[in-house]
Amino acid sequence: xxxxxxxxxxxxxxxxxxxxxxxxxxxxxxxxxxxxxxxxxxxxxxxxxxxxxxxxxxxxxxxxxxxxxxxxxxxxxxxxxxxxxxxxxxxxxxxxxxxxxxxxxxxxxxxxxxxxxxxxxxxxxxxxxxxxxxxxxxxxxxxxxxxxxxxxxxxxxxxxxxxxxxxxxxxxxxxxxxxxxxxxxxx
Amino acid sequence: xxxxxxxxxxxxxxxxxxxxxxxxxxxxxxxxxxxxxxxxxxxxxxxxxxxxxxxxxxxxxxxxxxxxxxxxxxxxxxxxxxxxxxxxxxxxxxxxxxxxxxxxxxxxxxxxxxxxxxxxxxxxxxxxxxxxxxxxxxxxxxxxxxxxxxxxxxxxxxxxxxxxxxxxxxxxxxxxxxxxxxxxxxxxxxxxxxxxxxxxxxxxxxxxxxxxxxxxxxxxxxxxxxxxxxxxxxxxxxxxxxxxxxxxxxxxxxxxxxxxxxxxxxxxxxxxxxxxxxxxxxxxxxxxxxxxxxxxxxxxxxxxxxxxxxxxxxxxxxxxxxxxxxxxxxxxxxxxxxxxxxxxxxxxxxxxxxxxxxxxxxxxxxxxxxxxxxxxxxxxxxxxxxxxxxxxxxxxxxxxxxxxxxxxxxxxxxxxxxxxxxxxxxxxxxxxxxxxxxxxxxxxxxxxxxxxxxxxxxxxxxxxxxxxxxxxxxxxxxxxxxxxxxxxxxxxxxxxxxxxxxxxxxxxxxxxxxxxxxxxxxxxxxxxxxxxxxxxxxxxxxxxxxxxxxxxxxxxxxxxxxxxxxxxxxxxxxxxxxxxxxxxxxxxxxxxxxxxxxxxxxxxxxxxxxxxxxxxxxxxxxxxxxxxxxxxxxxxxxxxxxxxxxxxxxxxxxxxxxxxxxxxxxxxxxxxxxxxxxxxxxxxxxxxxxxxxxxxxxxxxxxxxxxxxxxxxxxxx
Numbered sequence: 001x002x003x004x005x006x007x008x009x010x011x012x013x014x015x016x017x018x019x020x021x022x023x024x025x026x027x028x029x030x031x032x033x034x035x036x037x038x039x040x041x042x043x044x045x046x047x048x049x050x051x052x053x054x055x056x057x058x059x060x061x062x063x064x065x066x067x068x069x070x071x072x073x074x075x076x077x078x079x080x081x082x083x084x085x086x087x088x089x090x091x092x093x094x095x096x097x098x099x100x101x102x103x104x105x106x107x108x109x110x111x112x113x114x115x116x117x118x119x120x121x122x123x124x125x126x127x128x129x130x131x132x133x134x135x136x137x138x139x140x141x142x143x144x145x146x147x148x149x150x151x152x153x154x155x156x157x158x159x160x161x162x163x164x165x166x167x168x169x170x171x172x173x174x175x176x177x178x179x180x181x182x183x184x185x186x187x
Numbered sequence: 188x189x190x191x192x193x194x195x196x197x198x199x200x201x202x203x204x205x206x207x208x209x210x211x212x213x214x215x216x217x218x219x220x221x222x223x224x225x226x227x228x229x230x231x232x233x234x235x236x237x238x239x240x241x242x243x244x245x246x247x248x249x250x251x252x253x254x255x256x257x258x259x260x261x262x263x264x265x266x267x268x269x270x271x272x273x274x275x276x277x278x279x280x281x282x283x284x285x286x287x288x289x290x291x292x293x294x295x296x297x298x299x300x301x302x303x304x305x306x307x308x309x310x311x312x313x314x315x316x317x318x319x320x321x322x323x324x325x326x327x328x329x330x331x332x333x334x335x336x337x338x339x340x341x342x343x344x345x346x347x348x349x350x351x352x353x354x355x356x357x358x359x360x361x362x363x364x365x366x367x368x369x370x371x372x373x374x375x376x377x378x379x380x381x382x383x384x385x386x387x388x389x390x391x392x393x394x395x396x397x398x399x400x401x402x403x404x405x406x407x408x409x410x411x412x413x414x415x416x417x418x419x420x421x422x423x424x425x426x427x428x429x430x431x432x433x434x435x436x437x438x439x440x441x442x443x444x445x446x447x448x449x450x451x452x453x454x455x456x457x458x459x460x461x462x463x464x465x466x467x468x469x470x471x472x473x474x475x476x477x478x479x480x481x482x483x484x485x486x487x488x489x490x491x492x493x494x495x496x497x498x499x500x501x502x503x504x505x506x507x508x509x510x511x512x513x514x515x516x517x518x519x520x521x522x523x524x525x526x527x528x529x530x531x532x533x534x535x536x537x538x539x540x541x542x543x544x545x546x547x548x549x550x551x552x553x554x555x556x557x558x559x560x561x562x563x564x565x566x567x568x569x570x571x572x573x574x575x576x577x578x579x580x581x582x583x584x585x586x587x588x589x590x591x592x593x594x595x596x597x598x599x600x601x602x603x604x605x606x607x608x609x610x611x612x613x614x615x616x617x618x619x620x621x622x623x624x625x626x627x628x629x630x631x632x633x634x635x636x637x638x639x640x641x642x643x644x645x646x647x648x649x650x651x652x653x654x655x656x657x658x659x660x661x662x663x664x665x666x667x668x669x670x671x672x673x674x675x676x677x678x679x680x681x682x683x684x685x686x687x688x689x690x691x692x693x694x695x696x697x698x699x700x701x702x703x704x705x706x707x708x709x710x711x712x713x714x715x716x717x718x719x720x721x722x723x724x725x726x727x728x729x730x731x732x733x734x735x736x737x738x739x740x741x742x743x744x745x746x747x748x749x750x751x752x753x754x755x756x757x758x759x760x761x762x763x764x765x766x767x768x769x770x771x772x773x774x775x776x777x778x779x780x781x782x783x784x785x786x787x788x789x790x791x792x793x794x795x796x797x798x799x800x801x802x803x804x805x806x807x808x809x810x811x812x813x814x815x816x817x818x819x820x821x822x823x824x825x826x827x828x829x830x831x832x833x834x835x836x837x838x839x840x841x842x843x844x845x846x847x848x849x850x851x852x853x854x855x856x857x858x859x860x861x862x863x864x865x866x867x868x869x870x871x872x873x874x875x876x877x878x879x880x881x882x883x884x885x886x887x888x889x890x891x892x893x894x895x896x897x898x899x900x901x902x903x904x
Contacts (some may be wrong), residue, residue, distance in 0.1 A: 121199070126238075
């Protein structure tokens with residue numbers, strides 16, 4: 001059954017376990033490719049993960065002059081092929097979320113590949129495997145549909161970050177904070 | 188993602204070429220998250236971690252400490268050989284150590300301990316232990332102290348951690364199992380009432396269950412002076428002044444009674460003490476309680492209403508309420524909520540403490556505490572002593588009497604009543620309160636041994652340092668925060684010349700001429716078998732919890748004996764509590780303020796705690812590059828309005844001081860703290876230790892120091 005990465009920003013506690021786990025993935029050269037932001041550190045403890053959303057029509061790949069960034073059949077947008085990457089950094093500028101990073105020493109771009117050596121076999125990526133809060137979840141399309149139907153803000157806006165998409169159509173799906181606003185309480 | 192559903196669809200693991208996975212658990216907190224250690228089959232070295240998806244408590248989840256825990260084993264700072272320091276004037280520093288053979292180190296230890304004991308009596312040598320190690324080691328340490336060293340002075344770092352929870356549970360319920368129900372119930376309850384637990388940072392892998400309660404439409408109530416990451420999303424955050432929990436809990440009981448949310452049948456049949464408690468809590472109206480706690484009456488009323496109406500609810504607490512000079516009373520007063528409403532002794536309802544150390548539960552049950560013997564037996568009970576003596580092969584006359592608590596050991600060192608110390612699995616030079624006093628007491632010891640796998644801040648006071656193993660180089664059982672006995676497996680042979688603590692103790696015992704009590708213990712499994720026998724018939728009965736059963740059942744909840752062959756996941760299902768009459772005790776507990784209240788000279792309240800990146804004294808986590816990068820140094824959290832008052836800014840260095848000590852910290856401005864309170868994390872050593880400032884006022888029952896509140900002042904530099 002195909003599963004997708006789904007992000008529920010409301011749940012994040014800023015533990016950065018996803019970063020530590022990212023370094024553990026076989027192809028990641030012990031370097032994390034995801035990030036966590038303190039949203040407003042002087043005010044409260046809200047944090048949010050910055051993950052590659054694996055766009056269906058990815059600006060990083062489109063901006064690459066040598067097609068070093070490939071899209072896997074699962075939809076994962078892979079890190080640059082080392083033999084092709086020129087180090088031009090177009091992708092780091094093109095990405096609306098700032099995900100591709102540039103390694104000056106190696107003259108090479110690197111980014112999240114959705115742990116392709118795991119997800120190609122249906123095994124959840126490291127970040128979602130360890131996430132202690134279910135901020136990062138590896139869910140089926142059906143589970144995703146249930147989430148989408150549930151999480152709507154009281155002002156009519158969807159808490160789901162799609163349709164209309166803020167940027168591109170993506171393979172990773174996000175619920176913005178506010179998912180509990182319309183929640184009917186048990187008692 | 189939760190519980191049974193997930194278990195039907197457990198993901199596979201990735202196994203890389205030339206690697207194997209060893210199933211085990213994390214080395215750190217009481218959650219004891221399941222993990223697989225990745226071992227290179229060519230070098231036989233641990234090289235990484237892989238989630239353990241099938242472990243029912245945590246389902247592959249790990250916090251950043253857990254993910255990087257494997258980096259401890261082959262760390263460059265590992266001690267590989269025994270160290271001896273001949274020049275005692277260098278005590279308190281890292282200087283003056285030389286490498287030595289095990290023969291020389293052990294002979295020196297026995298020579299010095301024996302000479303001290305010959306001159307000053309057997310009790311002049313003390314054992315200070317810890318509970319971040321297996322039940323087998325904890326058990327053997329108790330036996331080692333009493334049978335080999337023959338000292339009554341043994342105690343352990345749980346006095347700084349779980350002692351108040353233990354005391355409160357014993358008084359209220361007659362038994363001290365940290366949680367009355369399995370963690371897999373948490374997300375299925377209707378209301379979580381969590382007091383003094385920064386769950387998101389201290390027990391992060393509980394969080395997906397906590398959020399699920401809210402996702403199902405249930406309620407989360409958090410009691411904490413700070414808006415921690417769990418409080419941020421709570422339905423209700425009761426932002427009390429540190430040290431005022433007892434008033435708040437009494438108010439909850441007051442309101443539960445007033446609103447008719449009590450279960451009279453349960454109270455009549457299964458409890459004692461209701462009438463006097465009812466009378467006592469009458470005083471604690473929301474208005475009166477608000478004056479003490481600083482929490483608005485409206486919030487108090489709403490909290491009691493939610494807890495009272497919830498079909499099922501779980502009251503949970505942690506060090507925030509327990510590390511106070513009235514920690515035991517705080518615990519009992521929160522347990523009162525469950526007892527007056529009858530919300531205990533059934534699935535999805537009960538009480539639980541968040542155990543801090545990996546084996547905080549098991550380690551306190553089996554004889555490392557000054558007054559306890561294996562199976563939660565009392566050393567002051569002649570029948571209990573007799574039962575343990577039979578297993579140990581000594582006579583009751585040979586059993587030393589009760590000693591004193593952890594902090595009091597340092598007081599006796601100061602008075603020269605104790606002149607030697609064998610320290611293992613603990614780092615009191617960072618984790619004890621009132622550190623100027625404690626460090627001085629250690630420095631003035633005639634002879635001190637420290638067993639650790641890194642040169643900790645406490646090892647700097649030792650004459651001999653013994654290189655021990657990490658959790659990944661030995662096997663044995665641990666009892667997690669649910670009361671579930673689980674199995675730690677060896678993933679790598681001990682590096683260098685390091686030895687397990689149980690091997691070291693047996694070696695010393697032999698040199699002490701006590702070999703016959705220890706020599707039959709050749710493996711951790713041998714100790715496990717003797718240990719299970721020693722617990723038989725005690726409250727914490729592990730006699731039926733064989734390693735095989737633990738493996739088959741994904742852990743075994745104690746008690747596990749002939750009556751409960753498969754263990755006891757839910758306690759009190761028969762509504763029988765562990766007091767002689769089978770009833771629980773509802774406790775009438777008058778409020779008393781913290782030992783030190785703010786005044787003109789020290790107008791602020793100082794509280795301390797953890798961050799998600801570090802564990803306890805930080806001796807392990809401060810050496811892990813990822814964790815160090817994320818939190819390299821301590822800081823002081825200050826509300827912006829307080830910062831304006833003192834004219835200090837974010838990132839500015841300030842001097843923080845109390846009656847006991849001072850330190851310099853970088854300011855972290857945040858609105859997520861009360862305006863009258865400052866917070867500093869306690870994981871740091873030397874001049875950075877906040878415990879230089881904390882108050883050693885002890886709880887009269889648990890002897891827990893009051894880490895969580897004292898009076899402080901700030902000075903702009």
